[in-house]
Amino acid sequence: MKQITKYIIKNSLKRIFLYRACLVRLRLMGVEKVFSYTLANETGVTSEQVRKDFSEFGIKGNKRGGYDINDLLEKMEKIFHRNKDHNLVLIGMGNLGLALSKYSKFVQRNMNIVATFDIDPFKQKQRSDIPVYSMDRLKEIVDRFRVKVAILAVPEISAQEVADKLIRHGIKGIVNFAPVLLKVPQDVIISNVNLCDELESVIYYVHKQIKVDGLKNLELLYKDMKY
Amino acid sequence: MKQITKYIIKNSLKRIFLYRACLVRLRLMGVEKVFSYTLANETGVTSEQVRKDFSEFGIKGNKRGGYDINDLLEKMEKIFHRNKDHNLVLIGMGNLGLALSKYSKFVQRNMNIVATFDIDPFKQKQRSDIPVYSMDRLKEIVDRFRVKVAILAVPEISAQEVADKLIRHGIKGIVNFAPVLLKVPQDVIISNVNLCDELESVIYYVHKQIKVDGLKNLELLYKDMKY
DNA sequence: TATATTTTGTGATTTGTTTCACATCAATTT
DNA sequence: AAATTGATGTGAAACAAATCACAAAATATA
Ligand SMILES: NC(=O)c1ccc[n+]([C@@H]2O[C@H](COP(=O)([O-])OP(=O)(O)OC[C@H]3O[C@@H](n4cnc5c(N)ncnc54)[C@H](O)[C@@H]3O)[C@@H](O)[C@H]2O)c1
Ligand SMILES: NC(=O)c1ccc[n+]([C@@H]2O[C@H](COP(=O)([O-])OP(=O)(O)OC[C@H]3O[C@@H](n4cnc5c(N)ncnc54)[C@H](O)[C@@H]3O)[C@@H](O)[C@H]2O)c1
Numbered sequence: 001m002k003q004i005t006k007y008i009i010k011n012s013l014k015r016i017f018l019y020r021a022c023l024v025r026l027r028l029m030g031v032e033k034v035f036s037y038t039l040a041n042e043t044g045v046t047s048e049q050v051r052k053d054f055s056e057f058g059i060k061g062n063k064r065g066g067y068d069i070n071d072l073l074e075k076m077e078k079i080f081h082r083n084k085d086h087n088l089v090l091i092g093m094g095n096l097g098l099a100l101s102k103y104s105k106f107v108q109r110n111m112n113i114v115a116t117f118d119i120d121p122f123k124q125k126q127r128s129d130i131p132v133y134s135m136d137r138l139k140e141i142v143d144r145f146r147v148k149v150a151i152l153a154v155p156e157i158s159a160q161e162v163a164d165k166l167i168r169h170g171i172k173g174i175v176n177f178a179p180v181l182l183k184v185p186q187d188v189i190i191s192n193v194n195l196c197d198e199l200e201s202v203i204y205y206v207h208k209q210i211k212v213d214g215l216k217n218l219e220l221l222y223k224d225m226k227y
Numbered sequence: 228m229k230q231i232t233k234y235i236i237k238n239s240l241k242r243i244f245l246y247r248a249c250l251v252r253l254r255l256m257g258v259e260k261v262f263s264y265t266l267a268n269e270t271g272v273t274s275e276q277v278r279k280d281f282s283e284f285g286i287k288g289n290k291r292g293g294y295d296i297n298d299l300l301e302k303m304e305k306i307f308h309r310n311k312d313h314n315l316v317l318i319g320m321g322n323l324g325l326a327l328s329k330y331s332k333f334v335q336r337n338m339n340i341v342a343t344f345d346i347d348p349f350k351q352k353q354r355s356d357i358p359v360y361s362m363d364r365l366k367e368i369v370d371r372f373r374v375k376v377a378i379l380a381v382p383e384i385s386a387q388e389v390a391d392k393l394i395r396h397g398i399k400g401i402v403n404f405a406p407v408l409l410k411v412p413q414d415v416i417i418s419n420v421n422l423c424d425e426l427e428s429v430i431y432y433v434h435k436q437i438k439v440d441g442l443k444n445l446e447l448l449y450k451d452m453k454y
Numbered sequence: 455t456a457t458a459t460t461t462t463g464t465g466a467t468t469t470g471t472t473t474c475a476c477a478t479c480a481a482t483t484t
Numbered sequence: 485a486a487a488t489t490g491a492t493g494t495g496a497a498a499c500a501a502a503t504c505a506c507a508a509a510a511t512a513t514a
Contacts, residue, residue, distance in 0.1 A: 004271030008238070009428045011471085017424045021406065035491070043408065044231030048473060051493060063479040063492045080427055081434050088426070095329045099322040105406065105423050111430070148433055149426065173433035175425055179248065179332065181270065189432045191425050196332050197244045198402055198418050199315070199376070200307055201236045203338070205416045206375055206400035207308050238501085262461070275503060278463060290462045291510040 002183045005190045012053045018043040019050065020076050027069050035066040086111045087145040089171075091162055092154035093118040093132050096177055100151060101128045114145045135165070142169045149173040156180050229410040232417045239280045245270040246277065247303050254296050262293040309337050314372040316398075317343040318389055319381035320350045320359050323404055327378060328355045341372045362392070369396045376400040383407050 022042045026034060036054075037047040054061070059075050061067040077083050088106070090097055090113050101116050116132045118124055124132045133141065141147065150171045154162050159178035166174065173189040176182060179197075182190050249269045253261060263281075264274040281288070286302050288294040304310050315333070317324055317340050328343050343359045345351055351359045360368065368374065377398045381389050386405035393401065400416040403409060406424075409417050 004269075008241075009425070011235070013428055013431070014235075014424070017421070017427070018408065037491090042231075046473075047491095048493095052472075055493065061492060064481055064490055066491070080431055082427075086430050095326040099326040100422070102322045103422070106426070109423050109427065111423070111426055149429055151426070173429040175422075175429055181245065189429050191429045193420070193422070193425060194244070195327070195330070195402075195420070196336050196338075197241065198236070198420060199333065199338055199378070200244070200309075200336065201240055202376055202400040202402055202416050202418045203313050204240070204307055264461090273503070274461090275463095275505095278461095279502080282463065288462060289510070290508070291460055291512090293461070 002185055004181050005184050005186070005188060009191070012056055015043065015045060015049070015053050016057060016076070016079075018045075019053070020073065023069050023073050023076075027073065032069055033066050034069055034072070036061075038066075082110050084110070086149065087114045087147045088112065088149050088151060089114065089138070089141060089147050089166075090116040090130075090151040090153065091118075091135075091166070092152065093120075093123045093127055094153065094155075097151075097153040098127055100153060101130050113151070114147065115141045138165065139169045142166075142171065147171065149175070152176045152178060154178060229412055231408050232411050232413070232415060236418070239283055242270065242272060242276070242280050243284060243303070243306075245272075246280070247300065250296050250300050250303075254300065259296055260293050261296055261299070263288070265293075311337070313338045313376065314341045314374045315339065315376050315378060316341065316365070316368060316374050316393075317357075317378045317380065318345075318362075318393070319379065320345040320347075320354055321380065321382075324378075324380040325354055327380060328357050340378070341374065342368045365392065366396045369393075369398065374398065376402070379403045379405060381405060 019039050022039055023034065026038075035047075036050040039050045040047040043050075051061075054067075057076075057079055059067075059072065061072075088111055090101055093101065093116050097116060097118070101113060106113060113130050115137075116128075116130050117135050117138055118132055119135055121134065124134055126132060148171065150166050150173070152159060152162060152166070152174050156178045159176065159180050160182055163174060163176070163182045163184060167184060167188055172187065173191075174182070174184075175191045175193060177193050177195075179194050181192070184190060246266050249266055250261065253265075262274075263277040266277045267274040270277075278288075281294075284303075284306055286294075286299065288299075315338055317328055320328065320343050324343060324345075328340060333340060340357050342364075343355075343357050344362050344365055345359055346362055348361065351361055353359060375398065377393050377400070379386060379389060379393075379401050383405045386403065386407050387409055390401060390403070390409045390411060394411060394415055399414065400418075401409070401411075402418045402420060404420050404422075406421050408419070411417060
């Protein structure tokens with residue numbers, strides 16, 4: 001049965017990503033060990049929160065000794081399946097799609113856009129290093145590269161239709177840039193990125209002059225946001 | 228004092244945006260009245276949640292009669308300061324910046340990118356309808372157009388430096404696309420958009436075959452996500 | 455006008471998340 | 485070897501968010 005799947009990254013997972021980025025930086029600087037309060041300082045949370053988050057993901061340090069950075073990163077890579085490569089497809093090679101197809105950080109993080117797709121034959125001329133195919137080659141590519149996750153950058157009006165097609169061909173997760181709530185089967189993960197909403201809420205909060213910061217900020221805080 | 232400002236849109240605010248999009252669609256279809264359970268159905272939440280959210284933002288309906296769509300949208304416009312225009316600047320006219328500068332939905336929602344900026348003189352040739360200036364004209368433009376919110380699409384390495392400059396010139400809110408935690412004064416709102424993290428978490432959840440859906444989905448749910 | 459019906463609005467309750475407080479362990483010092 | 489120190493890990497407590505349950509209000513019906 002198809003239904004609206006609202007999917008929001010859990011805050012603890014968001015924080016884990018922050019810790020990881022921080023650990024990568026520290027390792028680059030030659031640091032080998034880290035304490036929960038170091039990570040806490042760098043990421044604007046409390047040290048208990050760091051330890052609780054780690055414990056949620058089954059990560060253990062050594063008492064008194066803190067955490068070994070290499071060890072920690074290795075465990076995280078396993079948790080996030082970063083030891084394997086992940087093949088992605090990108091649908092819609094318009095303004096946004098083109099930018100995304102050129103974004104090098106995806107590759108650095110083992111996520112490869114193996115092909116992009118567009119209905120517009122004009123766009124199907126190679127626009128970046130990655131080939132641009134017409135939609136009728138979707139199944140072939142998805143099967144060949146065992147693609148499970150897609151990036152959807154088509155206009156609002158086509159988003160549902162394209163999502164349906166993706167799912168028919170075996171896609172299980174979609175990062176959706178179109179400002180619509182997609183109706184999908186229960187086992188499909190949808191992450192909606194809505195830049196207008198993002199901007200509007202910044203404007204909203206700027207107008208209220210309210211914010212959340214690392215050093216837990218006052219009564220206004222919990223009235224209006226969560227972290 | 229500068230510090231890490233972690234800012235996450237409150238879920239109730241996210242839902243309000245969903246309701247609004249839905250109301251706009253309904254109005255377009257000629258519908259005039261709406262009940263909490265209609266909105267709930269369309270957005271994948273419960274009707275109590277809709278009413279609680281409305282009450283948080285001080286929105287009242289009429290018992291038995293539901294809500295008047297025009298009235299509701301008007302109230303929301305006021306809450307989100309959508310009756311006025313909001314001028315924005317966009318810094319970094321690379322791949323992503325160019326795409327964003329061409330995004331028409333911002334204007335449709337009363338958010339105007341009045342100018343874009345880049346240090347690269349090559350990019351300073353007009354790349355879209357909006358002018359591309361060098362950074363030394365930032366202050367002039369921000370002052371002239373009373374800009375309070377900026378979109379930051381520069382490389383990771385320059386993000387903090389550019390953010391500092393923006394804030395010196397009076398910017399109070401930033402939507403940041405660079406994958407770094409910016410250190411800013413307490414009264415500045417930062418919203419981080421991290422596409423890699425977004426993709427990685429979809430991959431993570433796809434691997435776990437876990438999802439949240441509108442019809443509250445069992446034990447697996449609360450173990451891993453929140454909505 | 456009285457009664458039934460429908461939908462809102464909100465206290466009370468449940469569920470989830472963060473912070474607190476401290477036992478536990480490992481390393482260092484005496 | 486014992487005492488001290490400094491960090492982790494985790495139940496308990498505090499806090500926040502979502503759901504439940506129902507009174508109150510508005511409308512429809514008899
Ligand atoms: N441009 C931005 O910065 C931006 C920002 C946020 C969100 N978005 C959203 O991302 C989506 C794409 O935006 P854009 O600015 O790149 O639009 P665009 O019009 O430039 O590109 C859309 C592309 O999708 C293709 N397309 C249309 N229907 C298709 C179909 N059925 N199958 C395959 N391809 C199809 C078109 O040919 C076009 O190339 C939109 O939903 C938009 O709202 C864009
Ligand atoms: N391209 C994408 O799809 C994408 C996706 C997610 C996140 N991002 C992030 O967004 C940012 C921009 O990405 P991009 O792909 O557009 O990069 P890019 O290199 O194409 O563009 C960056 C632009 O910023 C300009 N710039 C550099 N330093 C500057 C400074 N000090 N002041 C003003 N302008 C400066 C450069 O001249 C360039 O035009 C990066 O932080 C990237 O990680 C990009």
